[in-house]
Amino acid sequence: MFDRLAAIARRYDEVSERLCDPAVVSNVAKLREYSKEQAELAPTVEAYRHFKQVGEQIQEAKQMLQEKLDEEMREFLRAELSELEDEQQKVTDELQMLLLPRDPNDDKNVFLEVRSAAGGDEAALFASQLLRMYSRYAERQRWKAEVIDASYTELGGLKEATLSIQGQGAYSKLKWESGTHRVQRVPVTESGGRIHTSTATVAVLPEVEDIEVDINEKDIRVDTFCSTGPGGQSVNTTQSAVRITHMPTGIVVSCQDEKSQLKNRDKAMRVLRARLYEKYEMEQQQELAAQRKGQVGTGDRSERIRTFNFPQSRVTDHRVGLTSHRIESILDGDLDEIIQALHLAERTEKLAAAAEA
Structure with missing residues (x-):
C-alpha cells in the first residue's frame, strides 16, 4: 500500500510542477486536464503526508520514553502516544478507503x-x-x-x-x-x-x-x-x-x-x-451482474x-x-x-x- 501511496505523491508533485509551466497554462485543454488530476490526487496525498507526520511524532514520543524522565512526564508521553496511535489507525483506514477503485462517473453531471x-x-x-x-x-x-x-x-x-x-x-x-x-x-x-x-x-x-x-x-x-x-x-x-x-x-x-x-x-x-x-x-457489465448485486444493489x-x-x-x-x-x-x-x-x-x-x- 505504501509503495503505491509514494508513487501517487510523486505523481502529484509532477502534476503540480506542470501546472506552473507557461506552456500548460496557455493550453486550456491541458490546464483543465492537469487541474482535474491534481484535484483527484490531493485528498490521498494530504492523508498520506498526515500519516507520515503522525508516524514521525510516534517515533519521537517512543524515543523520549527511553530517556530518564520523572513519572509525571512518562504518564504524559504515554497518553500522547496512545492518542497518536489512535490517529495513525484512523488515517490508515482513511487511506485504505482512498485507494479503493473509484467510480469514474462520480464527478459527472x-x-x-x-x-x-x-x-x-x-x-x-x-x-x-x-x-x-x-x-x-x-x-x-x-x-x-x-x-x-x-x-x-x-x-x-x-x-x-x-x-x-x-x-x-x-x-x-x-x-x-x-x-x-x-x-x-x-x-x-x-x-x-x-x-x-x-x-x-x-x-x-x-x-x-x-x-x-x-x-x-x-x-x-x-x-x-x-x-x-x-x-x-x-x-x-x-x-x-x-x-x-x-x-x-x-x-x-x-x-x-x-x-x-x-x-x-x-x-x-x-x-x-x-x-x-x-x-x-x-x-458490458451483464456478465458481472451477479457480483454487482451487493448490499447497495444494481441500480436497475x-x-x-x-x-x-x-x-x-x-x-x-x-x-x-x-x-x-x-x-x-x-x-x-x-x-x-x-x-x-x-x-x-x-x-x-x-x-x-x-x-x-
Missing part, C-alpha cells in the same frame, strides 16, 4: 428520469412528488436543475420527465436513486379510505462527453413539434420541440423546455448520449429500492434496511441521511471485497 409505473393516476401523482424531491435536493446542494422534458396527466400527475442536474459530484450522490420507488397511502381519488400501493421508477444517467459516445448522424431521425404543457395544452405554436430517434437501438429522446429548436436539439443529444452510454455499459430501475408509507410517516430503503419517520422532510429534498447510509454501505462492501482479494 446527471440526467435523472422519473416515470410513473403501476397505479394509474396515483402513480403519476407520486412521480411528480419524486421529481420535486430531487429538484429540492439539488437546490439544497446548490446544483443547477432544469426539466429537459416532461409529460403530464390531466390531474397534474407526471407520466415521465427528464431532469438535468449539474453540480460537483452529482452522480456520486444520486447514483443509488435508480430503481423502483413504492408509495403506500390513501389516494386523493379514493373515496373509501383504502390504502393503495403504487410505484414510480427512477433512472440516473451520468452525462457523458462527445468523445465517450460517438453518434453517427445517419443513425438518428430528428422530428420537430410544438411544445405542450400539463394536460396536453399547447405552449407555443412554433416547431421548437425536438424528438430524436436513434435508429439502431430504438431509443427516443424529446426536449421542449427551450424556445429555440437548436437548443432543444443540443439538450436532446446530451440525453441521448447518456442513455446510449448506459446501454453500452450495462451490456426494475429493482424495488424504497418505500414511502404515508400512514406511518415512514420511508424505508430496502437495500440497507434504513427506516426514517421523516417522510415530509425527505420528500422536501432532505435526502442526506439516506444517501450517507448508502455511501457507507458501498464503502463497507468495497473494503470487504478488497480484504478478500
Whole structure:
C-alpha cells in the first residue's frame, strides 16, 4: 500500500510542477486536464503526508520514553502516544478507503428520469412528488436543475420527465436513486379510505462527453413539434420541440423546455448520449451482474429500492434496511441521511471485497 501511496505523491508533485509551466497554462485543454488530476490526487496525498507526520511524532514520543524522565512526564508521553496511535489507525483506514477503485462517473453531471409505473393516476401523482424531491435536493446542494422534458396527466400527475442536474459530484450522490420507488397511502381519488400501493421508477444517467459516445448522424431521425404543457395544452405554436430517434437501438429522446429548436436539439443529444452510454455499459457489465448485486444493489430501475408509507410517516430503503419517520422532510429534498447510509454501505462492501482479494 505504501509503495503505491509514494508513487501517487510523486505523481502529484509532477502534476503540480506542470501546472506552473507557461506552456500548460496557455493550453486550456491541458490546464483543465492537469487541474482535474491534481484535484483527484490531493485528498490521498494530504492523508498520506498526515500519516507520515503522525508516524514521525510516534517515533519521537517512543524515543523520549527511553530517556530518564520523572513519572509525571512518562504518564504524559504515554497518553500522547496512545492518542497518536489512535490517529495513525484512523488515517490508515482513511487511506485504505482512498485507494479503493473509484467510480469514474462520480464527478459527472446527471440526467435523472422519473416515470410513473403501476397505479394509474396515483402513480403519476407520486412521480411528480419524486421529481420535486430531487429538484429540492439539488437546490439544497446548490446544483443547477432544469426539466429537459416532461409529460403530464390531466390531474397534474407526471407520466415521465427528464431532469438535468449539474453540480460537483452529482452522480456520486444520486447514483443509488435508480430503481423502483413504492408509495403506500390513501389516494386523493379514493373515496373509501383504502390504502393503495403504487410505484414510480427512477433512472440516473451520468452525462457523458462527445468523445465517450460517438453518434453517427445517419443513425438518428430528428422530428420537430410544438411544445405542450400539463394536460396536453399547447405552449407555443412554433416547431421548437425536438424528438430524436436513434435508429439502431430504438431509443427516443424529446426536449421542449427551450424556445429555440437548436437548443432543444443540443439538450436532446446530451440525453441521448447518456442513455446510449448506459446501454453500452450495462451490456458490458451483464456478465458481472451477479457480483454487482451487493448490499447497495444494481441500480436497475426494475429493482424495488424504497418505500414511502404515508400512514406511518415512514420511508424505508430496502437495500440497507434504513427506516426514517421523516417522510415530509425527505420528500422536501432532505435526502442526506439516506444517501450517507448508502455511501457507507458501498464503502463497507468495497473494503470487504478488497480484504478478500
